[in-house]
Amino acid sequence: EAGVAQSPRYKIIEKRQSVAFWCNPISGHATLYWYQQILGQGPKLLIQFQNNGVVDDSQLPKDRFSAERLKGVDSTLKIQPAKLEDSAVYLCASSEKRGGNNEQFFGPGTRLTVL
Amino acid sequence: GEDVEQSLFLSVREGDSSVINCTYTDSSSTYLYWYKQEPGAGLQLLTYIFSNMDMKQDQRLTVLLNKKDKHLSLRIADTQTGDSAIYFCAESGSSNTGKLIFGQGTTLQVKP
Numbered sequence: 151e152a153g154v155a156q157s158p159r160y161k162i163i164e165k166r167q168s169v170a171f172w173c174n175p176i177s178g179h180a181t182l183y184w185y186q187q188i189l190g191q192g193p194k195l196l197i198q199f200q201n202n203g204v205v206d207d208s209q210l211p212k213d214r215f216s217a218e219r220l221k222g223v224d225s226t227l228k229i230q231p232a233k234l235e236d237s238a239v240y241l242c243a244s245s246e247k248r249g250g251n252n253e254q255f256f257g258p259g260t261r262l263t264v265l
Numbered sequence: 266g267e268d269v270e271q272s273l274f275l276s277v278r279e280g281d282s283s284v285i286n287c288t289y290t291d292s293s294s295t296y297l298y299w300y301k302q303e304p305g306a307g308l309q310l311l312t313y314i315f316s317n318m319d320m321k322q323d324q325r326l327t328v329l330l331n332k333k334d335k336h337l338s339l340r341i342a343d344t345q346t347g348d349s350a351i352y353f354c355a356e357s358g359s360s361n362t363g364k365l366i367f368g369q370g371t372t373l374q375v376k377p
Binding site: 154181183190191193194195196206207212223241243245247251252254256257258259 | 269270295296305308309310313315330351353355363364365366367368369370
């Protein structure tokens with residue numbers, strides 16, 4: 151079974167530029183999560199999708215971050231414009247269902263450096 | 266509120282047991298998890314425990330849950346150099362959406 155795929159693996163941009171990350175979840179997984187992991191910290195949920203609908207985006211800085219999952223499969227996360235404090239690893243995860251004991255499978259992440 | 270705290274670093278010798286501790290704040294969390302993160306990789310689920318259990322054993326891993334004190338621990342028996350990684354404790358929190366709240370991670374260093 152293929153795991154969660156993410157691209158790119160690394161990205162370096164200057165502040166005020168824009169950037170986009172892509173995630174392909176495990177086939178058949180209805181729930182998709184984007185986490186931000188700042189160096190030395192645990193992952194923090196940015197947004198959660200159930201199929202193509204948003205379940206939780208309470209921690210997403212909506213003035214600069216946006217995410218979509220138009221067909222309920224792949225997802226993109228965009229930052230525009232980027233700030234220095236956005237430097238982090240962006241992790242995508244998917245699970246079969248939401249709630250209960252839903253094992254989340256994580257991708258390798260995209261490491262973003264904002265200069 | 267929801268918060269998870271872990272000690273930052275643990276160093277053990279190969280063959281010893283490792284115990285990684287975690288405290289959480291949300292008593293309504295139904296599930297508590299331990300994830301492992303190796304350098305440059307995503308998180309991998311190691312084990313989980315349902316909140317009505319006190320203990321769960323899975324091969325070299327033993328999870329202990331003290332719900333009264335909101336304390337969770339992960340014991341790794343016969344620790345190997347391949348166990349060197351960052352270990353994250355996570356709680357499911359009060360929502361039923363599947364959202365996880367992670368601790369800051371404990372770096373386990375295993376010396377040969």
